[in-house]
Amino acid sequence: MENTSTVKELSLAERERAAVIGPGHTFATITDKIASIVLHEPSPASWWLGLLIGLTLLSGLGLSVGYLLFKGTGIWGINIPVGWGFAIINFVWWIGIGHAGTLISAILLLLKQRWRTSINRFAEAMTLFAVACAAIFPVIHTGRPWLAAYWLFPYPNTMALMPQFRSPLMWDVFAVSTYGTVSLLFWYVGLIPDLATLRDRATAKFQKIAYGILSLGWRGSAVHWHRYETASLLLAGLATPLVLSVHTIVSFDFAVSVIPGWHATIFPPYFVAGAIFSGFAMVVTLSIPIRAIYGLQDFITLKHLENMAKVMLATGWIVFYGYLMEIFIAWYSGNEYERYMMINRQMGPYAPFYWALIFCNGIAPQIFWWKKARTSIPILFIMSIVINIGMWLERFIIVVTSLHRDFLPSSWGMYWPTIWDWMTYAGTLGLFLTLFFLFIRVLPMISIFEMRTIIPQAKVAGVHK
Amino acid sequence: MSAIPYNTPAELLGEMDRTRSRWLLAGLLGLAAAAGGYFADPQRFFQSYLYAYVFVFGLAMGSLALTMLNHLTGGAWGIMIRRILEAGSRTFPLLLILFLPIALGVFQIFPWAPHEVAEQDHLIHEKSAYLNVPFFFARVAGYFLICLFLSFRISRLSAQQDEHGAEPYYTKLQRLSGPGILLYGLTVTFFSIDLIMSLDPHWFSTIFGILLLGCQGVSTFAFAIMVLVWLMRQRPMSEAVRSVHLHDLGKLMFAFVNLFAYFNFSQFLIIWSGNLPEETTWYLKRTTGGWQYVSIAIMVLHFFVPFFLLLSRNLKRTPGKVSKVAGWLIFMQLVNAYWLVMPSFHERGIHLHWLDAATPLAIGGLWMWVFLGQLKQRPLLPVGDPMLEEALHSGGH
Numbered sequence: 001m002e003n004t005s006t007v008k009e010l011s012l013a014e015r016e017r018a019a020v021i022g023p024g025h026t027f028a029t030i031t032d033k034i035a036s037i038v039l040h041e042p043s044p045a046s047w048w049l050g051l052l053i054g055l056t057l058l059s060g061l062g063l064s065v066g067y068l069l070f071k072g073t074g075i076w077g078i079n080i081p082v083g084w085g086f087a088i089i090n091f092v093w094w095i096g097i098g099h100a101g102t103l104i105s106a107i108l109l110l111l112k113q114r115w116r117t118s119i120n121r122f123a124e125a126m127t128l129f130a131v132a133c134a135a136i137f138p139v140i141h142t143g144r145p146w147l148a149a150y151w152l153f154p155y156p157n158t159m160a161l162m163p164q165f166r167s168p169l170m171w172d173v174f175a176v177s178t179y180g181t182v183s184l185l186f187w188y189v190g191l192i193p194d195l196a197t198l199r200d201r202a203t204a205k206f207q208k209i210a211y212g213i214l215s216l217g218w219r220g221s222a223v224h225w226h227r228y229e230t231a232s233l234l235l236a237g238l239a240t241p242l243v244l245s246v247h248t249i250v251s252f253d254f255a256v257s258v259i260p261g262w263h264a265t266i267f268p269p270y271f272v273a274g275a276i277f278s279g280f281a282m283v284v285t286l287s288i289p290i291r292a293i294y295g296l297q298d299f300i301t302l303k304h305l306e307n308m309a310k311v312m313l314a315t316g317w318i319v320f321y322g323y324l325m326e327i328f329i330a331w332y333s334g335n336e337y338e339r340y341m342m343i344n345r346q347m348g349p350y351a352p353f354y355w356a357l358i359f360c361n362g363i364a365p366q367i368f369w370w371k372k373a374r375t376s377i378p379i380l381f382i383m384s385i386v387i388n389i390g391m392w393l394e395r396f397i398i399v400v401t402s403l404h405r406d407f408l409p410s411s412w413g414m415y416w417p418t419i420w421d422w423m424t425y426a427g428t429l430g431l432f433l434t435l436f437f438l439f440i441r442v443l444p445m446i447s448i449f450e451m452r453t454i455i456p457q458a459k460v461a462g463v464h465k
Numbered sequence: 466m467s468a469i470p471y472n473t474p475a476e477l478l479g480e481m482d483r484t485r486s487r488w489l490l491a492g493l494l495g496l497a498a499a500a501g502g503y504f505a506d507p508q509r510f511f512q513s514y515l516y517a518y519v520f521v522f523g524l525a526m527g528s529l530a531l532t533m534l535n536h537l538t539g540g541a542w543g544i545m546i547r548r549i550l551e552a553g554s555r556t557f558p559l560l561l562i563l564f565l566p567i568a569l570g571v572f573q574i575f576p577w578a579p580h581e582v583a584e585q586d587h588l589i590h591e592k593s594a595y596l597n598v599p600f601f602f603a604r605v606a607g608y609f610l611i612c613l614f615l616s617f618r619i620s621r622l623s624a625q626q627d628e629h630g631a632e633p634y635y636t637k638l639q640r641l642s643g644p645g646i647l648l649y650g651l652t653v654t655f656f657s658i659d660l661i662m663s664l665d666p667h668w669f670s671t672i673f674g675i676l677l678l679g680c681q682g683v684s685t686f687a688f689a690i691m692v693l694v695w696l697m698r699q700r701p702m703s704e705a706v707r708s709v710h711l712h713d714l715g716k717l718m719f720a721f722v723n724l725f726a727y728f729n730f731s732q733f734l735i736i737w738s739g740n741l742p743e744e745t746t747w748y749l750k751r752t753t754g755g756w757q758y759v760s761i762a763i764m765v766l767h768f769f770v771p772f773f774l775l776l777s778r779n780l781k782r783t784p785g786k787v788s789k790v791a792g793w794l795i796f797m798q799l800v801n802a803y804w805l806v807m808p809s810f811h812e813r814g815i816h817l818h819w820l821d822a823a824t825p826l827a828i829g830g831l832w833m834w835v836f837l838g839q840l841k842q843r844p845l846l847p848v849g850d851p852m853l854e855e856a857l858h859s860g861g862h
Binding site: 110111241244248252255256257258263264265266267268269317321322325326329331332333334335369 | 540587588589591592595643647650654658667669670671672673674675716723727728731732734735736738739740741743
């Protein structure tokens, strides 16, 4: 009698834990399942299709950047008064997407959230690829990237020219490169034990050599594991402030100016929340097809998707709160330019985009209050796309509406992107897809050794601390 | 099952009562002094009262918010301090009574309140649809309704859970906490605009609500840690709380210390860079006339020093040490409340007054008296919570 009551008491905690992996898995089945995707199984047709789409779009990037270098930024839609267009919009959008990977791998690790285990590897990969896509824009945005060294990297030169250190655009260079470096290290350190598993299981000679070199002599000794644990904890600690700092500095790009709609003190936390919001949407967009194609429903369970939906609901509310505060303070300021900025957003020529943004980021995510929606694959997938669009629109609205109507009506104008703007943007999507499909082909997309720690046997065997 | 007896031992109850009466005495003394101060200098009384009230109100609101946050996210840290937070959030009736002096002093405290001001000042006239006395009271009534409803509903569900076991209360608490956190966010935002930001009626900052949320996070975690360590001297908490729980609470307090600095720095940098006269006034008042030393003290003593101290794992896991840092942070939060409120009244320079000490003693003493009274009414651990066992044994996930 007493025994049953104990079981009942613990069942809730047990249920929560069990839900992050399908039933019946052992150490061996996990390793087999994930490693064989890389080592033995032929790539499914959908993988080839995905890669083909990615490469097609990527070739568009080559074409549009090539033409840009030849002609200059005149091929884009930017002009006076809107001198910042797609380049900054897409830069911010991509950088934001990367943030979910860092949050999952660093902050959720520190918060001991076990459900992060199966999604952290490809979320981190997503971070790296998103940073790569983002980095393209600042480099090409002048149309003369070979001059970038002049204005990006401070080096003592004979002309005594230095970059403007008081500009957040300069801080971006340091923030993003630090972020890229730490993310890469974190991702690679986390891969080492799995690379060793692949090395040991590889049958083809090339695979043995390649994974052998990449695994850096990992033997899985107690000393190795000890150092591994220390390294990942330190990297997690280093990566955590980066989740805040990168998008904070991106928000400073706008907020330190005096342009109505840009100069708002709420920008830093609201940009960070928006970044996490869009990043989680992208993780959901990627994980739903992947788990279907590779049969990973046992590893990326409904519990994962539901938790991600909850994170989107929470961060979506922070973003929506930001919109509401912008509206309220624009009025409360009593400043006619602040007030006009908001009226122009809501009723000006770009109003449809503003209301689409409010729908995508503010209204639509409310569906996640219902558990049915949080656990429905079609709804999750559609919502993840809606949020990605919404977050892109947010940056479009911020950049364009504040610039296109200057303080003086004589300097008003409109901004529309050209075909080259769109091709460049689509091209970065292609780069992202290409890198991602190559990643899931050659590296284990789910962390094998961490998955082994969350099955119930691991607790008995004392693997889990 | 656990061998820990959950009932609060009589010895501890006795000690709680003794401490309680000491706080009551302190509160009454403070109240008497503050009342004397009112007759001596009514203007100053209202100003000192407001800053102390904002600080203590933050403890109650923060307690409510962290209770709801823990219901949503889970985690052993929240189970260990659940009863402290619940007791803290059951103090809103007292705070409603203590709001009376602010209600009576509304014309002396808020520069936008007198009718003739709006007629002469263009900007105040522009925002008079929001900044007017009837709407101010309607909003304050709304804040109290939200806080009273949420705190008593949660507290009641939690008591029922103690009695009848986990379900359906576990689910109900979760369901209430989601919208509850949302309401909390809006309440703290407009509370901060009404009671602090509107003291400079021309000034505005979109981050201000979040800034106050950060303040409440620091002071509430610090307060909960101090009370928890105090309770750890005796059963049941001496057996239930382990270093891993303190470590988690210390980390969360550390996180809020960082967030507090982050929000403050963000606001400062953006206003400093923009350098617009309508915005810089707020910082000009706080960087001249002696206030600059308070600003620097907050930066150093509320961020740099606790930052380096709280990096230490050993410190966070040692009850005596972590509670000292927590106590320091509570004091610094009081200083911070002073810094948020007072320069708006004394732009010519800092001007300390004995009422600045009397009012926190009055409000804080009475609040502690009610808080401890609420704390002793229930077992110190949420005995019906389905996650309690796991929290006690594993240190939580």
